[in-house]
Amino acid sequence: AQSVTQPDIHITVSEGASLELRCNYSYGATPYLFWYVQSPGQGLQLLLKYFSGDTLVQGIKGFEAEFKRSQSSFNLRKPSVHWSDAAEYFCAVVLTGGGNKLTFGTGTQLKVEL
């Protein structure tokens, strides 16, 4: 079945430590890939997106993600996490020919320990 999977429901890291959030997709063709962050009281904010080209994508707030076709993955990374990064992170896809309809993963809740 077609799906977007975020294997980690919760992740806790110490401030200053590196971070990697996993995202895998299961579709016949490579979809367009996105990472969003959801903070309480705020709308989802786009961190970065991948459509084509360079497989390492830079985003806002120091985040980056790498598309790996062989692994059907689009993992989000940050070298040094700040306490303000604590939030819910969603991986999302748009299928080719699917208009602009986003399909979201189940999300990963990030907790940052000071």
Next chain:
Amino acid sequence: GAVVSQHPSRVICKSGTSVKIECRSLDFQATTMFWYRQFPKQSLMLMATSNEGSKATYEQGVEKDKFLINHASLTLSTLTVTSAHPEDSSFYICSAGGQGIQETQYFGPGTRLLVL
């Protein structure tokens, strides 16, 4: 960046009543708005896509007569939950953008609906 607002942010209503949620794009015109529903600790599920001046397109399993969507202008879409029941309690989120894949969607902060 572009700002999308939702009103109200929270609403409590009695079972059987109808509730209207507004989604506004404050500083841009949105040809397309999307409505999502998010259950606690779960992902966002797309309910419908609304295009200005035309009927909304509902996702499979979403009752169009229960969740009425109106997109009367390029800056306003409304979602009306008719004859609400406790199982309709949820977090409703809208986004605004264009129809093209490469057009970024901008999300509202969400509306928490509790039906008693």
